[in-house]
Amino acid sequence: MNEFNIMTIAATGMSAQRLRIDVITNNLANSETTRTKNGEPYRRKVPVFQELVRNIKGRVENGGVIVKKIYEDQSPFRIVYDPTHPDADENGYVKLPNVNVVREMVDMINAQRAYEANVTAFNTTKAMINSALQIGR
Amino acid sequence: MFNTNFHTLKIAMDVALKRQEIHSQNIANAETPNYKRKYIAFEELLSESKMKLKLRTTSANHISNIKESINPILKTQENTSLTNDKNNVDIDVEMAEMVKNALKYQTLSRLISANIERYNTVVRNIR
Numbered sequence: 001m002n003e004f005n006i007m008t009i010a011a012t013g014m015s016a017q018r019l020r021i022d023v024i025t026n027n028l029a030n031s032e033t034t035r036t037k038n039g040e041p042y043r044r045k046v047p048v049f050q051e052l053v054r055n056i057k058g059r060v061e062n063g064g065v066i067v068k069k070i071y072e073d074q075s076p077f078r079i080v081y082d083p084t085h086p087d088a089d090e091n092g093y094v095k096l097p098n099v100n101v102v103r104e105m106v107d108m109i110n111a112q113r114a115y116e117a118n119v120t121a122f123n124t125t126k127a128m129i130n131s132a133l134q135i136g137r
Numbered sequence: 138m139f140n141t142n143f144h145t146l147k148i149a150m151d152v153a154l155k156r157q158e159i160h161s162q163n164i165a166n167a168e169t170p171n172y173k174r175k176y177i178a179f180e181e182l183l184s185e186s187k188m189k190l191k192l193r194t195t196s197a198n199h200i201s202n203i204k205e206s207i208n209p210i211l212k213t214q215e216n217t218s219l220t221n222d223k224n225n226v227d228i229d230v231e232m233a234e235m236v237k238n239a240l241k242y243q244t245l246s247r248l249i250s251a252n253i254e255r256y257n258t259v260v261r262n263i264r
Contacts, residue, residue: 006158013165020168049169051162062162065169114168117228121161124239128157131243132150136253 003132005061006125012052012064013118019067020047020111024104031099034087042097044073073098146249152177152209153242159211160235163226170222174231177209 023045033042047070052063075098083092159175166172217225 002158003154006161009158009161009165016165049166051166051169051172062158064162065165117164117167117232120232121164121235124235125157125161128154128239128242131246135246135249137250
C-alpha cells in the first residue's frame with residue numbers, strides 16, 4: 001500500500017511552501033537594493049508551483065507539488081525622487097525594486113498557513129497509520 | 138470460517154487511505170495555478186458490493202462474487218474556480234474532509250479489532 005506516499009506528498013507541500021517563504025524573505029531583504037549584478041535594481045522573484053504526478057508502470061500516482069521555476073517579476077520599478085541618493089539619475093529620480101513590502105508580508109502569512117495545512121495532513125496520516133498498527137492488539 | 142466483515146472493512150480502509158492521499162494532494166496543491174481539486178466517488182461502490190455480499194454460494198466450486206478489491210473512481214472537479222489563478226481547492230473544506238476521513242479510518246480499524254476480539258473469545262473460551 002502507499003501509506004508513506006501520502007506523507008511524501010505532504011512533505012513536498014511543506015518544502016514548496018518553505019521555499020516560497022525563502023523567496024519572500026529574499027524579496028524583503030532586497031526591497032531597497034538598487035544595485036545588482038546586471039546593473040539594474042533588484043527584481044521581485046516569484047516561485048511557480050506545479051502539480052507533480054508520477055507515472056509508475058503505466059499507473060498514475062500522485063506526487064504532491066513541485067516548484068517549477070522562480071520567475072522574475074517584470075513589472076516596472078518604483079521611481080522615487082531622492083537627489084541625494086548615489087544611484088539617482090540627472091533629474092534626481094531613483095529606481096527602486098518592484099517589491100511591495102505589504103504584499104510580501106501577506107504572501108508570507110499565506111505561505112505559513114499553507115505550510116501548517118500540510119503539517120496537519122502529515123499528522124493526520126500518522127494518526128491513521130498508528131491506528132492501523134493497533135489492530136489486533 | 139471468517140465472515141465477510143473483514144473483507145468489507147479492508148476495502149473501506151483501503152479507500153479511506155486513498156482518500157487521504159487525494160486530500161494530501163489537494164492540500165499540497167492549494168496554491169498551484171490551474172490545479173483542479175480531485176475526489177473519490179466510492180460510497181456507491183461500497184453499497185453495491187455490500188448488496189452482493191448477501192448472495193450465497195452453495196458449492197465450493199461456485200465462483201465467489203466478492204471482488205478482491207475495488208478500484209475507486211478518481212474524479213476531478215473541473216467546472217468551478219475559487220481564485221483568480223483558476224485553482225478550486227477550498228482549503229477549509231479539504232481540511233474538514235481530511236479529518237473526517239481519518240476518524241472514519243480509525244473507527245474502521247477499531248471495528249476490525251472488535252471482530253478479531255470476538256474470535257479470540259471463541260478460541261480462548263473466555264467470557
